[in-house]
Amino acid sequence: MERATECPPSGASVIDLRQLTKKYGEQTAVNGLNLTIERGEIFGLLGPNGAGKTTTILMMLGLTEPTSGTASVCGLDPARQALDVKRRVGYMPDDIGFYDDRTALDNLLFTASLNGMKEREGRERALELLDRVGLGEAVYKKAGAFSRGMRQRLGIADVLIKKPEVVILDEPTLGIDPEGVRELLQLIHDLSRNEGLTVLLSSHHLHQVQQICDRVGLFVRGELIACGDVPSLAEQLDDDGSVTVEIEASGWTAALAERLASLEGVIEYRGPEPAAADSGEICHAVLICSGDRTSAAAKTVIESGAQLQAIRRKQYGLDDIYHRYFEGGGSHERNNR
Amino acid sequence: MSETTANRGGYWKRLTEQLSVLRIPGPKSEFAKRELGTVSPFWAIVRKEFGDHMRSWRFGILLGIIVLACIGSIYAAVTAIQAGTQSQQTDDSFLFLRMFTASDGSLPTFVTFVSFLGPLMGIALGFDAVNSERNKGTLSRLLSQPIYRGDFILAKFAAALLLIAVVLYSLGFSVMGLGLVIIGYPPTPEEVLRVSLFLLVAVIYVGFWLNLSILFSICFRQGATSALSGIALWLFFSVFYSMITGLIDKATAPADASAFTVLLRHYNLMLLLDRLSPAFLFSEATSTLLMPSVRTLGPLTTEQVAMAIASPLPLLQSVLLSWPQLVGLLAATMICFGLSYALFMRQEIRSR
Numbered sequence: 001m002e003r004a005t006e007c008p009p010s011g012a013s014v015i016d017l018r019q020l021t022k023k024y025g026e027q028t029a030v031n032g033l034n035l036t037i038e039r040g041e042i043f044g045l046l047g048p049n050g051a052g053k054t055t056t057i058l059m060m061l062g063l064t065e066p067t068s069g070t071a072s073v074c075g076l077d078p079a080r081q082a083l084d085v086k087r088r089v090g091y092m093p094d095d096i097g098f099y100d101d102r103t104a105l106d107n108l109l110f111t112a113s114l115n116g117m118k119e120r121e122g123r124e125r126a127l128e129l130l131d132r133v134g135l136g137e138a139v140y141k142k143a144g145a146f147s148r149g150m151r152q153r154l155g156i157a158d159v160l161i162k163k164p165e166v167v168i169l170d171e172p173t174l175g176i177d178p179e180g181v182r183e184l185l186q187l188i189h190d191l192s193r194n195e196g197l198t199v200l201l202s203s204h205h206l207h208q209v210q211q212i213c214d215r216v217g218l219f220v221r222g223e224l225i226a227c228g229d230v231p232s233l234a235e236q237l238d239d240d241g242s243v244t245v246e247i248e249a250s251g252w253t254a255a256l257a258e259r260l261a262s263l264e265g266v267i268e269y270r271g272p273e274p275a276a277a278d279s280g281e282i283c284h285a286v287l288i289c290s291g292d293r294t295s296a297a298a299k300t301v302i303e304s305g306a307q308l309q310a311i312r313r314k315q316y317g318l319d320d321i322y323h324r325y326f327e328g329g330g331s332h333e334r335n336n337r
Numbered sequence: 338m339s340e341t342t343a344n345r346g347g348y349w350k351r352l353t354e355q356l357s358v359l360r361i362p363g364p365k366s367e368f369a370k371r372e373l374g375t376v377s378p379f380w381a382i383v384r385k386e387f388g389d390h391m392r393s394w395r396f397g398i399l400l401g402i403i404v405l406a407c408i409g410s411i412y413a414a415v416t417a418i419q420a421g422t423q424s425q426q427t428d429d430s431f432l433f434l435r436m437f438t439a440s441d442g443s444l445p446t447f448v449t450f451v452s453f454l455g456p457l458m459g460i461a462l463g464f465d466a467v468n469s470e471r472n473k474g475t476l477s478r479l480l481s482q483p484i485y486r487g488d489f490i491l492a493k494f495a496a497a498l499l500l501i502a503v504v505l506y507s508l509g510f511s512v513m514g515l516g517l518v519i520i521g522y523p524p525t526p527e528e529v530l531r532v533s534l535f536l537l538v539a540v541i542y543v544g545f546w547l548n549l550s551i552l553f554s555i556c557f558r559q560g561a562t563s564a565l566s567g568i569a570l571w572l573f574f575s576v577f578y579s580m581i582t583g584l585i586d587k588a589t590a591p592a593d594a595s596a597f598t599v600l601l602r603h604y605n606l607m608l609l610l611d612r613l614s615p616a617f618l619f620s621e622a623t624s625t626l627l628m629p630s631v632r633t634l635g636p637l638t639t640e641q642v643a644m645a646i647a648s649p650l651p652l653l654q655s656v657l658l659s660w661p662q663l664v665g666l667l668a669a670t671m672i673c674f675g676l677s678y679a680l681f682m683r684q685e686i687r688s689r
Contacts, residue, residue: 063685083484116483
């Protein structure tokens, strides 16, 4: 299998990281990171706390200098042309803060003036953006009175006011209720699709990332251990080609178990205990097959006279991918398999 | 390669660009890029900071204290001047300046109030300049905008200094106006100039404390720590430092019968120690500016004053006399700013 850390660019790349490394004393926060993000895509940087996601983002913005390696954002070097990079990139830090004694509009106008926008132009854009992120009612409300979800929306507006080419969102969904998360992600998705924005978002919430990201990178202990879209990651996961079929049925018999186990293509059979099987209750069995044997298994169960309650072919979600990559930190083991 | 070096290059580039703009507007210069009606990020921050200070409770309270103190000092000065002129003891030259330096003993003079409360205002305006932004989580958002890091702390400093200048000048001129009304004695142009210069020195002095507290706000994450460090240094220099130098003076003083050169050397050494304190430098500079009769700040031998006529110094000579003190204060301010700049450049900006 080819190394998972290589993400070959297919279109115009906006962010290009080459062997990016950051060390804090003895500790390596980011280790030899190679990553390419294309124009217009939504990329999810996924990893547990302390994996080096924020450090990577800071290096992309020139807010901290890499120990070695190079970063290129919109064709510019963030360490040397920090100002030009910051003009093109909107960054929303995790746990974003605003001037609490100023109104939402004032906060946005300040950002606009820092980006050299005219007063009137900035005001128009700020009002339009506030409306778009759903804060149209709270324009003249002080930012200190905002709830967590409102602050994040205001953060999105704040990022967009400078008309960026790239938007970097660090943990945008942290601490928001599920409905708020859904709306926020929808907003990000719409923005990316309608305005052709490149979005890089970091998170440790798999499901959320799964919903909107075109590609995800799994980031553990400073290393990118896997990269690609969700289906291809799932493919990478069951690269031994096995398919897992789960069966629930009542009226289980020992003969059925034998027939299932001896079914063609079944590698492993994990069935209920014989005692439980004879009691007539609903039993749970798992078949690990070399190919898709779902229908064959269903046919076997029904033919043997048992009542089939449920059968499903297990799909790998990001959760499983995440779990399998992260459990025991066996990243190298997986990569080199 | 850090932002530090990039910024240094940036500053240089900007400076040369500004210079070139003066002659031929270059197509790549920031000035040419910036349209009319927009402000530079630097002035945008200054404007916001100035507004924040003006609206803050902290500033209101401090202003109240200082205004009350000044009213008290005017009262004391006016009483002293009236008593003095009635008994014909004081000489009438530069009577107007005595509004700032005279007191009937019940309350300290205006100068003393400024030298004591001014630093407090500087510390109050600067102690949470950077760390509060850091703790509120606005620093990383702010620095991800296209602004230089140097501009950020310079703007913080400039906004607070501007406010201090406005406060001190308006206080000084109010005292002059009140004095004019109460004692009915108009100032000469030289006196107005002397007062303006004194206020300028006061702004620089308060600016030093402001810069020191900004330095602390970069060093310490907690606002309380940086405020306490600033106040501790302020108390040390305005109260304890003179006591300590007094102690050293007593302990190391040569016998009265020692040779003249030994005594002179000791005196000069003590003066040098005293002058390490910005408060002492300020008091020397202001006394020269506000009391034209002060002819020297160092020791004078009897031979030197033997044939001298005790007349007030002209303005230019007074300025010349206080010039080293002024430069010393400016240098201390610059050192603080340089340190804060260097520290801030190397800091990593994380959210909270």
